[in-house]
Amino acid sequence: MTQVPVRQASTDRPLRRHDLDPDPLRQFARWLAEAEEADIRYANAMAVATAAPDGTPSVRMVLLRGFDERGFVFYTNYESQKGRELAANPRAALLFYWDPLERQVRISGRVLKVSSEESDAYFRSRPYGSQLSAWASRQSEPVACRNELEARHAELATQFPEGHVPRPPFWGGYRVVPEQYEFWQGRRNRLHDRFRYTRQPDGSWLIERLQP
Numbered sequence: 001m002t003q004v005p006v007r008q009a010s011t012d013r014p015l016r017r018h019d020l021d022p023d024p025l026r027q028f029a030r031w032l033a034e035a036e037e038a039d040i041r042y043a044n045a046m047a048v049a050t051a052a053p054d055g056t057p058s059v060r061m062v063l064l065r066g067f068d069e070r071g072f073v074f075y076t077n078y079e080s081q082k083g084r085e086l087a088a089n090p091r092a093a094l095l096f097y098w099d100p101l102e103r104q105v106r107i108s109g110r111v112l113k114v115s116s117e118e119s120d121a122y123f124r125s126r127p128y129g130s131q132l133s134a135w136a137s138r139q140s141e142p143v144a145c146r147n148e149l150e151a152r153h154a155e156l157a158t159q160f161p162e163g164h165v166p167r168p169p170f171w172g173g174y175r176v177v178p179e180q181y182e183f184w185q186g187r188r189n190r191l192h193d194r195f196r197y198t199r200q201p202d203g204s205w206l207i208e209r210l211q212p
């Protein structure tokens, strides 16, 4: 077996109960802002885990495009592997990892499609080339060669001039509505700080420290 070197935490940045915002959304916003201030490339990149109906998990990176009290939004192809899994089992887990800050955030909950108006508005804001790519790619399906994709992209450019690309009906947003969050702060000696927020039936959040 190839041994993978283990790196020790370089700083010790405690996370205490009284540092936490009672609202996990505000706590998340604070940590994301700190990740952005730390110049982390793609601080909004997150892994999204879904599961097939037989329980087989799958995970991939996507970019968080917005978040508020309604949930966490990302955009993708509704007919991709994740889209098919979410249609059958509308639950997901999200994971952010900000290495320079030694922080991890886990979020899990139910998943809804965002409204078509919201997806349309976001699609309109995308660069022209990305709009065409959304049409060109049958995401997660095999393709014989890259030329086929590029030819389709070029053909779509003649069909849809810049500024006039409609959103493909098979492309749009998902919103993950959190039921649980976990904020993890790496500490020396692997005695890390972990706090879990669990949504209660009355809408409040139970906060518990977890063992590392």
Ligand SMILES: Cc1cc2nc3c(=O)[nH]c(=O)nc-3n(C[C@H](O)[C@H](O)[C@H](O)COP(=O)(O)O)c2cc1C
Binding pocket: 042, 045, 058, 059, 060, 061, 062, 063, 064, 074, 075, 076, 077, 080, 081, 082, 083, 139, 140
């Ligand atoms: C940093 C990063 C960001 C990504 N962002 C997205 C995204 O926002 N939406 C998306 O559909 N795919 C995104 N991808 C590609 C996905 O990881 C994945 O390859 C694709 O969505 C197909 O996944 P699936 O076959 O599991 O459905 C991103 C990949 C990386 C590495």
